[in-house]
Amino acid sequence: MTDGHDYRDPHDVAVLVQALRRRTTRPWTLMEVCGGQTHAIVRFGLDNLWPAELTLIHGPGCPVCVTPIGYIDAALALAARPEVILGSFGDMLRVPGTRQDLLAARAMGADVRVLYSPLHALELARREPTRQVVFFAVGFETTAPASALAVRQAQLEGLRNFSLLVAHVRVPPALRAILAAPGNRVQGFLAAGHVCTVMGYHEYEPLARAARVPIVVTGFEPVDILQGVLACVGQLEDGRAEVENQYARCVRRVGNTTAQALLEEVFEVVPRDWRGLGVIAESGLGLRAAYADYDALQRFGWEPGQGLEHSACRSGAVLTGQLRPNECPAFGTGCTPEAPLGAPMVSSEGACAAYYRYRRPLPVDAEPA
Numbered sequence: 001m002t003d004g005h006d007y008r009d010p011h012d013v014a015v016l017v018q019a020l021r022r023r024t025t026r027p028w029t030l031m032e033v034c035g036g037q038t039h040a041i042v043r044f045g046l047d048n049l050w051p052a053e054l055t056l057i058h059g060p061g062c063p064v065c066v067t068p069i070g071y072i073d074a075a076l077a078l079a080a081r082p083e084v085i086l087g088s089f090g091d092m093l094r095v096p097g098t099r100q101d102l103l104a105a106r107a108m109g110a111d112v113r114v115l116y117s118p119l120h121a122l123e124l125a126r127r128e129p130t131r132q133v134v135f136f137a138v139g140f141e142t143t144a145p146a147s148a149l150a151v152r153q154a155q156l157e158g159l160r161n162f163s164l165l166v167a168h169v170r171v172p173p174a175l176r177a178i179l180a181a182p183g184n185r186v187q188g189f190l191a192a193g194h195v196c197t198v199m200g201y202h203e204y205e206p207l208a209r210a211a212r213v214p215i216v217v218t219g220f221e222p223v224d225i226l227q228g229v230l231a232c233v234g235q236l237e238d239g240r241a242e243v244e245n246q247y248a249r250c251v252r253r254v255g256n257t258t259a260q261a262l263l264e265e266v267f268e269v270v271p272r273d274w275r276g277l278g279v280i281a282e283s284g285l286g287l288r289a290a291y292a293d294y295d296a297l298q299r300f301g302w303e304p305g306q307g308l309e310h311s312a313c314r315s316g317a318v319l320t321g322q323l324r325p326n327e328c329p330a331f332g333t334g335c336t337p338e339a340p341l342g343a344p345m346v347s348s349e350g351a352c353a354a355y356y357r358y359r360r361p362l363p364v365d366a367e368p369a
Ligand code: SF4
Pocket: 312, 313, 314, 315, 318, 325, 328, 329, 330, 331, 332, 335, 336, 340, 341, 342, 343, 344, 345, 346, 352
């Protein structure tokens, strides 16, 4: 979001880099939570600008990437039913399941469609009353309100041929799990600005206090990210652990209370399995009993299984920051955006896709672009 300011201004970037170099006196390890932030860091080479003492670990903030393979397999099973139209965001259709992805299922005759929102799926259900329209709903708290709105509207209209395969996840429990993991190195977080536009940042305050970690709500442009990192490092250098809001042009402490009320009405907090992180208590959203008719798993009597990653894919290690994407042996060879082995190479917010796009060593005989 812009307010007329140029958040890529080279002069501002240079000033912030200098400030960061002055402020950093010791090694610190931070995590940028959101895949959009990862892409900006890699795209603009920000990590080549800041001091060597500073390490940023790429976090699990790409919703397509963290959706576990068992849910992809469940979507494939639903799509195989002749009465079902299965829709989701474009990236989801290319994520490999245990045996194939949804695009391959479409090539074999399944009715799988790219849909831009659950409301688009609702519209399709109105137009196709003899078919069952299932929307594969992935995403953080940012996209969940649109799912909630679609379900509530379907109930109001008495639509019986619309349902959601719900894979929405919540960020704060994932941060708690990362901090509690054995060998955790994260000392501060850049929280995802867009999630906080919906949820605010008050729910991060107990976490910052209890775990003694600074959390800075941060946007997605170079100046945003450098300001977020500078604020986080400043707290660490001072021995503080607070929640700060760098993204004040979009985020209020309380967030969007209308969207939160909608989420509260339609969804309840449930445990959820994350690719790479496993099952995390209170980290998912599931439909409340009053809306259970719109739960595709219940409607079609299906339970997501474990699924099986490609044996060469190290996405779990990438998503938990144990491995840089270009350290994966399959990176750029066995695994490319055209033929991905795992979700982080598919998604437009995936860390592997970011490294492939911006950090791939060119063949020695390649002409510069
Ligand atoms: S480069 Fe490909 S195979 Fe390696 S972790 Fe990323 S998605 Fe998986």
